[in-house]
Amino acid sequence: MVEPVNSREFIDNATALVEAARRAGADAADAVVVRSRSTSVSVRLGKVESTDASESDEFALRVFVGRRIASISANGGADPETLAARAVAMAKVAPEDAFEGLAATEELARQYRDLELYDPTTVDAAQLTQAALAAEEAALAVEGVTNSGGSSASAGMGGLVLVTSGGFSGHYMGSRFSRSVSAIAGSGTGMERDYDFSSRLYFGELEDPAAIGRSAGERAVRRLNARQAATGRVKVVYDPRVARGIASHIASAINGSSVARKTSFLKDRMGTQILSSSIHVTDDPLRVRGPNSRPFDGEGVEGVPLAMVEDGVLRHWLLSGSTARELGLQGNGRGVRSGSSVVPSATNFAIEPGEKSPGELIRDVGTGFYCTELFGQGVDMVTGEYSRGASGYWIENGEITYPVSEVTIASNLKDMFLNLVAANDIDRNFGIASPTLVIEGMTLAGK
Numbered sequence: 001m002v003e004p005v006n007s008r009e010f011i012d013n014a015t016a017l018v019e020a021a022r023r024a025g026a027d028a029a030d031a032v033v034v035r036s037r038s039t040s041v042s043v044r045l046g047k048v049e050s051t052d053a054s055e056s057d058e059f060a061l062r063v064f065v066g067r068r069i070a071s072i073s074a075n076g077g078a079d080p081e082t083l084a085a086r087a088v089a090m091a092k093v094a095p096e097d098a099f100e101g102l103a104a105t106e107e108l109a110r111q112y113r114d115l116e117l118y119d120p121t122t123v124d125a126a127q128l129t130q131a132a133l134a135a136e137e138a139a140l141a142v143e144g145v146t147n148s149g150g151s152s153a154s155a156g157m158g159g160l161v162l163v164t165s166g167g168f169s170g171h172y173m174g175s176r177f178s179r180s181v182s183a184i185a186g187s188g189t190g191m192e193r194d195y196d197f198s199s200r201l202y203f204g205e206l207e208d209p210a211a212i213g214r215s216a217g218e219r220a221v222r223r224l225n226a227r228q229a230a231t232g233r234v235k236v237v238y239d240p241r242v243a244r245g246i247a248s249h250i251a252s253a254i255n256g257s258s259v260a261r262k263t264s265f266l267k268d269r270m271g272t273q274i275l276s277s278s279i280h281v282t283d284d285p286l287r288v289r290g291p292n293s294r295p296f297d298g299e300g301v302e303g304v305p306l307a308m309v310e311d312g313v314l315r316h317w318l319l320s321g322s323t324a325r326e327l328g329l330q331g332n333g334r335g336v337r338s339g340s341s342v343v344p345s346a347t348n349f350a351i352e353p354g355e356k357s358p359g360e361l362i363r364d365v366g367t368g369f370y371c372t373e374l375f376g377q378g379v380d381m382v383t384g385e386y387s388r389g390a391s392g393y394w395i396e397n398g399e400i401t402y403p404v405s406e407v408t409i410a411s412n413l414k415d416m417f418l419n420l421v422a423a424n425d426i427d428r429n430f431g432i433a434s435p436t437l438v439i440e441g442m443t444l445a446g447k
Contacts, residue, residue, distance in 0.1 A: 007161065007171045010035070010057070013076060014163035017061045020084035022165060026063040026091070028102050029084075030164040032298070032337055033076075034058045035173075038156030041128040043136060045148055051125050062340055063087045067096040071340035099322040100341060102299070107321075107331065108168045109302035112295035116288050117174040118157065121203040128153040131179050131209045138213025139183040144221035149182025149193055151213070155203070160298075168300035177203045181213050185220040192226070192403075194219035200429060201289055222393075226405035228447040229394055235368035236409055236442045237361065237395065240427060242374050243351070243434035246420075249413055250281060251346040251432065252381055254308060254316070256323035256334075265384040265414060266314065273312045276420045278354060281309035283318065285333065285347035292347045292431035296333070299342050303333025308349075312418075318344040350433040354422035358436040361423050363398035369444055370395050371409065384413035408445040415441065 014031035021029035035057050042049045061083055062071045070090035074083055136151035159173035180197035196216040198207035238246060258264035266274055275281070285303035287293050296302050299321050306316050317327070320335030320342045335342040362370070375389035387410040393400045416439050423436035 007159075007173075010076075010161045011163060011169055011171060013059070013080075014161050015169065016080045017059065017083060018163050018165050020080035021061060021063045021087060024063075024081070024084040024088040026065055026084070026088050026165075028064040028165045030062050030102060030162065032060045032062075033161035034060075034158070034337075035161070036156065036158040038154060039123070039125055039128065040152060040154035041125055041132050042150060042152040043129065043132045044150040046133065046136070048129055049150070051129075060337070061087050063091050064101065065091040067098060068092060068094045069097055069100050069340050070094050099325045101321065101325075102164050102166045103168075103301050103321050103331070105166050108164075108166065108300045109170065109296045112170055112172070112302060113286060115172075115286060115290070115293045115295055117172065117201060117293055119175045119177075119202040121175075123155040123177065123203060128155060132181075134209035135179055135181040135213040135216075138210040139181050139217040142183065142214060142217025142221060144185045144224065145183050145217040146187055146191070147184040149184055149195070151181040153179045153209075160294075162296070162298070162300055164300055166300075170296055170300060172295050175201055177201075177206055179206060179209055179212055181216045183213075183216040183220040185217070186224050190224065192220050192223035194223060199291075201291065223391070223403045223405075226391065226403035228406050229369060229404045229444060230447060231445050232443075234442060234444045235365045235438060235440045236444070237358075237365060237368060237370045238437040238439065239370065239372045239392070240425065240434060240436055242371050243437040244430060244432050245374060246416070246437055247281075247349060247351045247434040248432045249379065249381070250275075250309070250351070250417070251318065251349050253413070254314065254318060255346075256317040256319040256327060256329075256344045258381065259317055260323055260326045263382050265382060270314055270317070272314060273418070274314045275309055275312040275417045277312040279309065279312050279420050279422060280307065280352040281350065282306065282352060283308050283334070283346055283349045287348050287428075290348040290431075291429060292349075294347065298335040298337040299331075301331060301333040301335065303347060306332060318346055320344040346432065348428070348431055348433070350426065350428065351420075351422055351435065351437070353424040353426040353435045356423055358423045358425050361421060361436065361438050362395055362400065365395055365438060366398055368395045369393075369404065369407070369409070370400055379413070386411050386413050386416065404446075406446070409442050410445065411439070411442045
């Protein structure tokens with residue numbers, strides 16, 4: 001793997017911070033360097049609106065004095081001895097934390113994998129501009145499109161260096177390229193907007209700008225002349241774009257941090273059925289070229305692929321070391337840095353695909369609502385209550401018919417999860433992935 005910066009230099013700097021912390025009186029310490037480089041271009045109506053470039057290397061030192069913890073951030077030119085002394089002084093007056101601490105030596109990754117997360121392709125501002133303009137031009141060429149909401153393209157990389165006093169030293173890099181465009185169709189109060197985008201780790205795997213633009217334009221035009229649907233109980237088909245939101249609700253509900261704080265409606269449901277028996281949910285930090293893959297977590301632990309939910313039955317929480325200790329469990333390498341803490345987070349999290357195509361599921365629905373966009377924040381993760389503004393299309397006789405807007409769909413996530421049916425069209429280019437989903441028994445409020 002070719003790297004655009006000298007990782008050895010950052011590892012040496014992080015090691016110097018940890019060693020200085022021990023000399024200053026810390027019982028244990030770890031140091032993190034988060035690196036990022038990015039360039040982006042935004043255009044609208046054939047003209048460049050902005051070109052932005054950013055570059056940062058952020059150092060953070062975390063120290064432990066007994067059960068007291070402190071964290072301090074700085075740039076790469078800061079004096080390690082001064083930083084360490086300040087961090088230790090802060091820790092000595094901090095409140096005790098019974099659960100935070102470094103990962104046990106036997107949990108640390110001694111060798112870690114190249115997951116092919118970094119593409120060394122150099123993409124300059126001129127190439128980004130060309131791609132953004134091509135996507136917008138294709139969108140504006142779609143019959144019915146009357147304006148542009150803008151188009152953009154970006155290229156960037158980021159990475160993590162971690163050194164701990166427990167003996168871990170490692171680093172990895174990841175790249176990200178993206179293109180997006182927003183199109184407006186119609187005029188006056190009848191205007192509709194939609195978008196499309198492509199985001200990949202490898203530049204050569206991006207979708208063609210013209211294809212993205214055509215898709216955005218066609219999606220906007222299809223939304224014209226929307227109506228309200230009648231209020232009632234309906235089957236709702238979630239397009240993959242919004243189905244990923246359902247997957248993120250599952251991930252939030254089984255996050256160990258929420259469970260420990262009793263803010264998840266699934267906090268007492270380990271080992272019980274929480275989803276339809278046909279549904280499987282996975283989390284895989286080691287998938288090659290996965291958008292959220294990582295060879296080790298924020299504590300230096302290699303996570304392994306897990307079946308979070310099997311046949312609808314909850315099998316695992318997402319756990320960092322501290323959250324696992326709080327729950328009396330063993331961590332599973334899902335920790336990410338958050339100030340002086342390491343909190344659990346999903347990696348490549350997916351509702352696994354079912355057997356039927358989206359078209360087959362829509363035919364099975366007969367009459368219902370095909371949801372393509374959601375609005376508002378009406379989800380309560382403590383109770384599971386769910387109420388969102390929505391737009392999409394009406395399904396009649398197993399076919400998608402007219403566009404629908406200004407409706408609300410509501411239920412409780414407990415019931416929604418138990419009534420999930422998954423199609424077979426998953427796109428794993430997203431860190432939170434889901435196929436088309438059907439949920440029976442929701443309430444639609446319209447006219």
